[in-house]
Amino acid sequence: MIKVALVGTGNVSEHLKRAISKTSEIEVVQVLNSRNEDLSKSLKKIGRQLPDIYIIAVSDDAIPSVSQHFSHTEKLVVHTSGSVPMDALPKQMRKGVIYPLQTLSKAEKVNFKDVPLCIEASQEDDLELLRKLGQAISDQVFEISSEKRKYLHLAAVFVNNFTNHLYSIGAEICKEQQLPFTMLHPLIKETARKIKFLSPEDAQTGPARRNDTGTMQRHMELLNNEKDKTLYRLLSDSIKDSYGKKL
Structure with a gap:
């Protein structure tokens, strides 16, 4: 014991x-x-x-x-x-x-x-x-080891803590427009399910992945505060940089 x-x-x-x-x-x-x-x-x-x-x-x-x-x-x-x-x-x-x-x-x-x-x-x-x-x-x-574990924790912050913060932003957008956040639950579930058999790289979708500049610009215009606009721009630019050569 x-x-x-x-x-x-x-x-x-x-x-x-x-x-x-x-x-x-x-x-x-x-x-x-x-x-x-x-x-x-x-x-x-x-x-x-x-x-x-x-x-x-x-x-x-x-x-x-x-x-x-x-x-x-x-x-x-x-x-x-x-x-x-x-x-x-x-x-x-x-x-x-x-x-x-x-x-x-x-x-x-x-x-x-x-x-x-x-x-x-x-x-x-x-x-x-x-x-x-x-x-x-x-x-x-x-x-x-401690050395490997600190990188594992860093990866966990990206996939969990940062992702959850993005859920919060999405929930606030829905609240402002009187839309039920629960409508996004199936999308969240499917996104998580896909990475069990696809790499995150292969699972990526969306306007930044397609370099759909018109949609991204319209999204920017809908956002009400500069913090969310900055975050949207940084994430979109990161996705575009990752897939730019494949477009």
């Missing part, structure tokens, strides 16, 4: 707790508040339920300060960030990373078996311990 203490009470911590609760190989023995004063008190009271792994699931900027509370532990300490290197944890400790590559919200259920987990550790024994933990909750466990 692998005993785990979760440090933090946010989205990642909550989903890890739910996933672990479905296994018989892992037990969450503590969920610790990451605020400095609460964390110090909790660590003094942890007693006999000493975990094998402390999982720090806090914001990226908080990882260095929170991890200092564990600088003298002999147990494995890992964080869950995609962009923070493993070496952000104190030098002398047993350290690692377990990064779930998924957008996570507390209110939404996620099948963690489908979530890719990126693991890394400073010692081979600890890497094996993380692999056992990962394989208990996910069918997709990958050993990924």
